[in-house]
Amino acid sequence: MSKKTIEELNEIIKEISNQNSKNEKLLSPLAMTTEKSKGRLNNEESNNFRSPYQIDRDRIIHTNAFRRLKHKSQVFIAPLGDHYVTRLTHTIEVSQIGRTIARALNLNEDLVEATSLGHDLGHSPFGHIGENVLDELNSEGFHHSKQSVRIVEILEKNGSGLNLTFEVIDGIKHHSKPQGDYMKPELVKNLSLEAQIVRLSDSIAYLAHDINDAIRAKMITNNDLPEKTKRDLGLKHSERLNNIITDVIISSWDCRTSSKSKNSWIRMSPKVTETITDLRNFMFEKIYLPIGITKEGEISKEIVKILFDYYIKNIHLVPDYIKSLSNSSDRIVTDYVCGMTDLFALRTAEQIKPGLTTNMFDGRL
Numbered sequence: 001m002s003k004k005t006i007e008e009l010n011e012i013i014k015e016i017s018n019q020n021s022k023n024e025k026l027l028s029p030l031a032m033t034t035e036k037s038k039g040r041l042n043n044e045e046s047n048n049f050r051s052p053y054q055i056d057r058d059r060i061i062h063t064n065a066f067r068r069l070k071h072k073s074q075v076f077i078a079p080l081g082d083h084y085v086t087r088l089t090h091t092i093e094v095s096q097i098g099r100t101i102a103r104a105l106n107l108n109e110d111l112v113e114a115t116s117l118g119h120d121l122g123h124s125p126f127g128h129i130g131e132n133v134l135d136e137l138n139s140e141g142f143h144h145s146k147q148s149v150r151i152v153e154i155l156e157k158n159g160s161g162l163n164l165t166f167e168v169i170d171g172i173k174h175h176s177k178p179q180g181d182y183m184k185p186e187l188v189k190n191l192s193l194e195a196q197i198v199r200l201s202d203s204i205a206y207l208a209h210d211i212n213d214a215i216r217a218k219m220i221t222n223n224d225l226p227e228k229t230k231r232d233l234g235l236k237h238s239e240r241l242n243n244i245i246t247d248v249i250i251s252s253w254d255c256r257t258s259s260k261s262k263n264s265w266i267r268m269s270p271k272v273t274e275t276i277t278d279l280r281n282f283m284f285e286k287i288y289l290p291i292g293i294t295k296e297g298e299i300s301k302e303i304v305k306i307l308f309d310y311y312i313k314n315i316h317l318v319p320d321y322i323k324s325l326s327n328s329s330d331r332i333v334t335d336y337v338c339g340m341t342d343l344f345a346l347r348t349a350e351q352i353k354p355g356l357t358t359n360m361f362d363g364r365l
Contacts, residue, residue: 115171122147171195
């Protein structure tokens with residue numbers, strides 16, 4: 001590269017860096033910025049083309065764990081239909097909703113995007129059904145939020161981890177929500193506004209698309225939805241999303257402009273909060289819990305148990321780098337089984353116990 005070309009490149013880099021700094025200064029006073037960031041566990045040289053959160057986003061997208069989400073269940077187990085939501089399409093929807101809210105409130109869109117894309121990396125095969133089984137079998141317990149953090153901090157890159165910023169890791173760690181009313185401000189204390197956006201965007205995405213999938217599976221019809229949902233949110237997927245997102249933006253508008261309020265947090269109006277809580281309870285009663293006791297649900301539980309027991313007894317079959325990251329057999333096997341897609345888990349369990357999935361998952365193997 002000639003001296004002139006190097007000088008030109010340095011000028012371009014300087015201009016991009018200055019523009020990135022100017023853009024961050026235009027954000028809300030309450031937004032998380034590079035200047036406010038706690039950085040990374042292992043310091044790195046700054047990149048003048050991308051912000052730290054853009055780098056985190058790119059690292060997450062290029063992981064094996066992210067790619068495997070395309071074959072992991074969201075709600076319906078290993079569905080044959082091409083239009084059912086998978087864990088990957090759910091993740092993309094969370095990112096899209098989160099970015100919309102962040103841009104409207106003048107918060108850090110890059111941080112929201114990176115956190116959204118990483119929030120579900122730690123999900124097991126067969127969704128929450130698999131998660132519950134691993135929680136029972138692992139003496140240390142199991143939760144997908146903690147596993148997502150373990151993946152980005154330790155497991156990815158053959159045990160090197162991704163060295164993400166503390167802000168992205170914190171948002172991933174705290175995205176889960178309890179059943180019932182999860183809009184209380186004390187539940188998001190000390191969370192960045194961007195992490196709060198991801199937390200809400202996750203529930204907005206899954207409630208909206210899980211209704212569609214439940215209707216597609218003929219478990220419910222639009223008429224079965226709670227009256228508050230039909231009245232306040234609408235009867236179409238697009239209406240529901242637009243009404244909820246608009247309500248979040250309007251209710252949280254002080255986050256865009258306030259520099260002094262300690263009470264600014266990402267929220268919905270009391271009316272929509274009540275409606276969403278009512279809808280979520282309905283979905284647990286009519287969809288989420290019933291799926292766990294279907295034949296597919298019961299076999300899925302059995303598959304995870306068989307895999308866990310098999311690899312505990314044959315731990316030499318687990319990849320060496322996973323074994324090197326823990327002294328606990330439970331932890332090692334959990335890391336391996338959790339990383340499996342639905343399809344890989346099905347095929348492996350069928351090899352261990354032929355006939356286990358006969359007439360249950362036809363067309364998947």
